[in-house]
Amino acid sequence: MNRLNIPDRRTLLVGLLVGLISFLGAAESDACTTAVISGKATVDGRPILWKNRDTTSSIHNEVALFDDGKYQAIGVVNAGNRAAIWMGVNEAGLCIENSVSRDLKIEGSASGPGNGGLMKKALQTCATVADVVKLLDKTNISGRSTVANFGVIDAAGGAALFETGPKSYVMFDANDPQVAPQGYIVRSNFSTTARKLNANPKSEDLDEIYSAERYMRACSLMSIGEQQKISLEHVVRRCTRDMADKNLPHPGSVNAPEGTLPEIINTTNTISRTTTVSAAVFQGVAPGEDPALTTMWTILGDPKFSIAVPCWVAGGVADELTDERGGELGEIAISLRDWNLTPDKEGVYTQSLPGIWSDLWRVEDALLVDTQNAKASWSKRKVIATTIAKFHSQAAKRAMKAMEQEFRETKAAALATPQPATPAFEPTSTSASR
Secondary structure, three states, rough: OOOOOHHHHHHOOOOHHHHHHHHHOOOOOOOOEEEEEHHHHHHOOOOEEEEEEOOOOOEEEEEEOOOOOOOEEEEEEEOOOOOOOOOOEEOOOOOEEEOOOOOOOOOOOOOOOHHHHHHHHHHOOOHHHHHHHHHHHHHHHHOOOOOOEEEOOOOOEEEEEEOOOOOOOOEEEEEOOOOOOOOOOOOOOOOOOOOOOOOOOOHHHHOOOHHHHHHHHHHHHHHOOOOEEEOOOHHHHHOOOOEEEEEOOOOOOOOOOOOOOEEEOOOOOOOOOOOOEEEEEEOOHHHOOOOOOOEEHHHHHHHHHOEEEEOEEEEEEEOHOOOOOOOHHHHHHHHHHHOEEEEOOOEEEOOOOHHHHHHHHOOOOOOOOHHHHHHOOOOOOOOHHHHHHHHHHHHHHHHHHHHHHHHHHHHHHHHHOOOOOOOOOOOHHHHOOO
């Protein structure tokens, strides 16, 4: 793989990255926002599953292919680690993701698969939501070390969320109007069962619960009017990049396109944060469609600085998305994010965002349109794996070309910006003796 000169740009920003490492060690980890959306609530009747992955332990992600189970699968993993999957899809059309919910932890020790290990097991052995129920029933007995809300959709229209502890779980069916009257279920980093809340708690029920603001904001993004349905484009563009704070849109952003962005946006409590390392939006299939058309729109790196690429199990994984050091497309997004972080690492400078979005989202818009057109054509005949693989490879290259161009332009701008003087280092007797 022909990688960009990443060490060179890191040399330019040593001080920034040292601060970032310190920040990553201290920040809240594994803080994700998710939604399970039944076909009843979408514009085309296909279910949608969404996850923004926030973590401080593994910022380098890649997409990996798994072909050693009952079902082949692809998923977003920590770079170089195939032991766990953090969001993925298999050839049967089953999609799964999670958000950590530590309030599901029980007293004492727990054994068995953890959150990512269980998702890997589900993708390699399960075809439907009903199969996931069987897996959870079985592991209730054999043991799990899970503390998570798992979102699942399948090729039969199944859409459910499971609040899952080490020895028990509760299922919420997004197709059940008694459970999900609007056809969707949202979660951040708490469980309703552990806190004895109803399936869709209101803001007044959440008190000072961590991640409550992200949960409420995600709910508001789903509630787009009684006559409107949720579209794939809405979730990919607006939900994954949302930076509204306390339900207040930011002019000039995806929240409020008209107007001028503030100089800085603090992302501590927003859906798209400085700790967001990847995102995925899964689009299921309509009744009668081939499960192979189930699509994982993958965004490696901070979604604000990256492009969504369509992925299919039958299409394999393009080189731009997979590497044991991190998919290169995502590594570029990390660089772009680093160059726009505020000194406290809790927010982003916005001066460069409109230009970045104008360049990258033009390509993403074209990919969304071209992919939907291609899938409409594929659905009329037997799905051919080589055709899907070629389309996926070309889509990844289109996205990568745009990211490389953005990298060069942003690097040039960074070099042109005067850097603050660094004080000369004078070793003390203590440091010199080490």
